[in-house]
Amino acid sequence: MYNAEEIKKGSLPGIAIRGLAPFPNTDVRTEVGRSVSKTALLEAERNHDSYVLLLVQKDPNIEEPSQENMLTYGVVAKIGIKIKLPNGNFKVKFDPIVRAEIESFDESSENYFLVNFETRPPKQGDVDEEVALVRMIVKQVMDNAQSILQNPKQSIETVQSGISSDKLADKLANNLKIQENSKFKYIETESIEERLNYLLQDIEKERHMSEIEEKINRTVKKNIDENQREYYLREKLRAIQEELGDKAKKESEIEKLRQQIQDKGMPKHIEEKALYELSRYETLPSSSGESGVIRTYLDFLIELPWNETTEDENDIKKAEANLEKTHYGLEKVKERIMEYLAVKLLTGKNPQTILCLVGPPGVGKTSLAQSIATSLNRKFVKQSLGGIKDESEIRGHRRTYLGALPGRILQGMKKAKVTNPLFLLDEIDKLGSDYKGDPNSAMLEVLDPEQNANFSDHYLEDTYDLSQVLFITTANYLGNIPGPLRDRMEIIELSSYTEIEKYNIAKKHLMEKQMETHGLEKDKLTIDDDAVMRMVREYTREAGVRQLDRLFGTIVRKAIKKILGDKLKHVHVKADDLKEYLGKPKFTNHMADKEPQIGVATGLAYTQFGGDTLAVEVAYYKGNGKLSLTGQLGDVMKESAEAALSYIKANHNKYNIDKDVFDNTNVHIHVPEGAIPKDGPSAGITIGIALISALTQQKVNPKIGMTGEITLRGRVLPIGGLKEKAIAAHRSGIERIVIPKENERDIEDIPEEVREKLTIDQVENIDEVAKIALVQS
Secondary structure, three states: OOOOOOOOOEEEEEEEOOOOOOOOOOOOEEEOOOOOHHHHHHHHHHHOOOOOEEEOOOOOOOOOOHHHHHHOEEEEEEEEEEEEOOOEEEEEEEEEEEEEEEEEEEEOOOEEEEEEEEEEEOOOHHHHHHHHHHHHHHHHHHHHHHEEEOOOOHHHHHHHHHOOHHHHHHHHHHHHHOHHHHHHHOOOOEHHHHHHHHHHHHHHHHHHHHHHHHHHHHHHHHHHHHHHHHHHHHHHHHHHHHHEEEHHHHHHHHHHHHHHHHHOOOOOOHHHHHHHHHHHHHHHHHHHHHHHHHHHHHHHHHOOOOOOOOOOOHHHHHHHHHHHHHOOOHHHHHHHHHHHHHHHHHHHHOOOOEEEEEEOOOOHHHHHHHHHHHHHHOOEEEEEEOOOOHHHHOOOOOOOOOOOOOOOOHHHHHHHHHHHEEEEOOHHHOOOOOEEEEEEHHHHHHHHOOOHHEEEEEEEEEEEOOOOEEEEEEEEOOHHHHHHHHOOEEEEEOOOOOOOHHHHHHHHHHHHHHHHHOOOOOHHHOOOOOHHHHHHOOOOOOOOHHHHHHHHHHHHHHHHHHHOOOOOOOOOHHHHHHHHHHOOOOOOOOOEEEEEHHHHHHEEEEEEEEEEEEEEEEEEEOOOOOOEHHHHHOHHHHHHHHHHHHHHHHHOOOOOOOHHHHEEEEEEEOOOOOOOEEEEOOOOOHHHHHHHHHOOOOEEEEEEEOOOOOOOOOEEOOOOOOHHHHHHHOOOOOOOEEEEEEHHHHHHHHHHHHOOOOOEEEEEEEEHHHHHHEEEO
């Protein structure tokens, strides 16, 4: 549509670029964050074949630029690559094509700049003069590339590749070591000859400045050479002290420490502080208590990583395969880690991401963090925060105190030995506080990407850069984390494992892990699939898989005993053998009734251990209109029962119920297993159907399970935990489930093998539920 050879009028969305000058024949990589620019970006993709006009902002400090703040020339470019960042901005690579003179700004567009322009192809001048200028420029570049250009190697390759004078002028101007606003003249100049002249002038100016800097450096070096005299005298003094046998050992130790400090590559202000402390240490007698404190501090500074890093895994597929190998499911977490790696590969920078994995105990939060570290090829370091109440545990103690230590954050960095580890802060919801301070407040600085580049530790007495660290935190309950701290983290929830997920984890991970731990070869023990599923259903009732892991350990140990005691070559464990290995089952699952009953409806419940079915029983007898609720029901569930009864009273004619029944009888609603507390609004329609069944003497189909909150108008409101409830219904022999219409979006979360076996009805009011669930006589 646009090219560098012809003059063409056009109208395109404009994106204001600040802090850099875009040139044709180069590529421009920048972050697009202002709303007006993001709107223009989307408009260009939608209606302009991804073409934009790159506008040059004169003053980069202006946040909302106007037309007056733009150069009269811009560059037509095409969007090459666009990636959305976690903060909502876009990282974009533009491919500039041709200069363009701005004619006007279209006032019809309010949300972005729509610019009318005319392209300005390069103007060829006197060929001989251009050739002479190119030769002079090439000579200057070959002789002074290091001092005048930002990417000398790349620029020399460009010069040697034999490109046109137009491309040469643009590429070298882009790489010149001059202020960006000094490059604006190259954008506004169409003539190749003029641009080459500008280039020669700027190169000569930079070369001259470089010579002045070199002269200054020689003067500084001369002063440094004079300092060598002091060093020589010190060496002589050390030799004399060795002859005298006085302080010889300590002097040698000091020189070793000085060399380690200078070789460590610390930031200049840290190195100066370390050398100052070393000079204090040198003057103190070894018997002094302060001497030991300073020595410990210097050792800590030397052991702390300042520039050491590990190289991240660059193969996204390989990193993804490593995660799949160690953990089953958890797709959202894996996808987020792959996004992190993709952004890092594109930008070459560490994305400022703090992840918080929230879920019940045993779902694999800590082990997942270890797997992420392995997948990214990062060092893994962990600090458990459970029970910490003292702020100094995070920030460290001041060195004035006896036995002072750095905080847990810097202790972890010292252990990692690199500046870019994966740092796991385990159990962040278990932090406490007392009169010694609030560690939650100290964590605000650690987990804030805007602040942790200058993390302050009391022991270090200076700032430390944590910006390269990938922090991952874990928690069981999000409500225990203070709001400001929670706001700094990206929350990823890990729900309880379903039976199918537990089964797959057991088959793919737990069995092999326990056999390897106990030294049993894989071909010596076989456990049937039915046995594994029965272990999940009848021997465990947990959100994670820790108890299941222990059960496999028990089976493996007993199998080893059999192999050694009975001289067996192989042990085969079937479902019927579990009683011998693990004892009698500890849990039972509710199964659906076979025959329809009056006043009994089957609900679907969600617990922290997964889904379950819940029978709701209703009976009524002569009385004075009293409602009784039993089964250890919570306040919300009691209110749901009252709402269901009130709806039926208000609509008694619809169901052919005599209104006098409500005044002359008592209604009793009971939910079995009374020792177990129950709460939540999702049993509303189940209670309603059980009431209608009892009062109309119509039977309820036992093969239908239902879940949904009921309102006084009979509307059915959405609920949570649909996946777990559907799995529980399938396990209990239920063939059909009734769910709120608004939960249609959650159906895709139900495992495919369960969806295929269940008929799923979506309803908006309880009348629809009654038509489905009640057996018509």
